[in-house]
Amino acid sequence: MKILVVSGFLGAGKTTFIKEMAEKTGQDFVVMENEYGEVGIDKTLLDEGNDINIWELTEGCICCSMKSDFASSILTIANTLDPEYLIVEPTGVGVLSNVIHNIQQIEYERISLLSPVTIVDANCFDHYMRDYRDIFEDQLKVAGTIVISKRSFSSPEEMDAFLAKIRAVNPDARIQAEHYSHMERSWWETLLNTGLNGTSIAPEKMETPNLLSLGLTGISLPGPNHLIWFLEQLIRGAYGTICRAKGFIDVGGTLLRFDVVDDRYSITGFEESEQPKSIFIGPKIKRRELRKLLIKELRKSS
Numbered sequence: 001m002k003i004l005v006v007s008g009f010l011g012a013g014k015t016t017f018i019k020e021m022a023e024k025t026g027q028d029f030v031v032m033e034n035e036y037g038e039v040g041i042d043k044t045l046l047d048e049g050n051d052i053n054i055w056e057l058t059e060g061c062i063c064c065s066m067k068s069d070f071a072s073s074i075l076t077i078a079n080t081l082d083p084e085y086l087i088v089e090p091t092g093v094g095v096l097s098n099v100i101h102n103i104q105q106i107e108y109e110r111i112s113l114l115s116p117v118t119i120v121d122a123n124c125f126d127h128y129m130r131d132y133r134d135i136f137e138d139q140l141k142v143a144g145t146i147v148i149s150k151r152s153f154s155s156p157e158e159m160d161a162f163l164a165k166i167r168a169v170n171p172d173a174r175i176q177a178e179h180y181s182h183m184e185r186s187w188w189e190t191l192l193n194t195g196l197n198g199t200s201i202a203p204e205k206m207e208t209p210n211l212l213s214l215g216l217t218g219i220s221l222p223g224p225n226h227l228i229w230f231l232e233q234l235i236r237g238a239y240g241t242i243c244r245a246k247g248f249i250d251v252g253g254t255l256l257r258f259d260v261v262d263d264r265y266s267i268t269g270f271e272e273s274e275q276p277k278s279i280f281i282g283p284k285i286k287r288r289e290l291r292k293l294l295i296k297e298l299r300k301s302s
Contacts, residue, residue, distance in 0.1 A: 001078045003086045008119030010092030010244040011261030013149035024188045030083040096142040101203040113196040115144025122151035134206045140169045147176045217277040219294040220250035231265040240284040247278025
């Protein structure tokens with residue numbers, strides 16, 4: 001079983017990248033999700049239209065130490081499902097060097113590590129380097145391949161300037177600047193066949209950001225315009241300092257998916273039959289205000 005770790009900060013687009021990989025390669029995947037908070041969202045997105053086995057680990061970050069449940073889950077997957085590939089998606093604030101080190105502790109002839117991939121949202125690069133530098137730099141330094149997921153550069157000079165920032169942190173990484181959706185199958189297969197070359201990764205000792213999370217289920221709003229108003233208020237700080245939010249919400253009987261990263265948001269439809277639920281992540285969350293707005297019973301009583 002080959003293990004590919006797909007890292008990236010909150011909202012970088014790891015789940016979308018993994019979904020594209022599954023579609024482009026058609027390989028036998030098991031995906032291990034390490035969600036932040038008690039409400040899982042990404043499993044639903046990966047399930048949509050894909051025949052993928054997905055394991056969710058929500059009890060703490062798999063990077064913090066040699067977690068026994070993380071190790072036992074990997075060994076269980078290897079010994080029972082025995083897929084050709086296990087894709088590990090750590091939480092967005094996971095320390096990549098620790099994740100790699102922890103997997104190396106249980107490597108044997110049937111388990112091998114591939115060169116890790118880090119997904120980077122170029123729009124948030126400067127913000128994350130300023131506010132979450134230790135963890136963000138670690139995700140860049142340890143990566144064998146760095147994939148830019150969200151940004152269209154206006155000129156070659158602008159792209160070169162951004163790539164120089166990445167190379168200043170990791171001069172040896174392979175950088176994929178063109179969006180991965182345009183890449184041929186051979187590029188994806190290279191990711192699935194490039195080993196770690198026996199390099200031992202020393203774990204980094206650092207504190208993870210003091211981020212809080214709030215998971216809500218059964219959320220709704222009267223209509224789509226109310227959702228737009230809510231997200232505009234959210235990115236302006238009306239509900240606390242929230243750097244990441246995502247979920248599915250009932251708006252007047254229609255289920256919509258929303259996604260918030262930093263000061264940007266998107267709204268899309270969702271065809272799957274899914275229960276409304278959401279997760280909010282940030283250093284300061286106005287829990288009571290969010291519950292009163294999004295939970296119908298509390299909204300009526302307020």
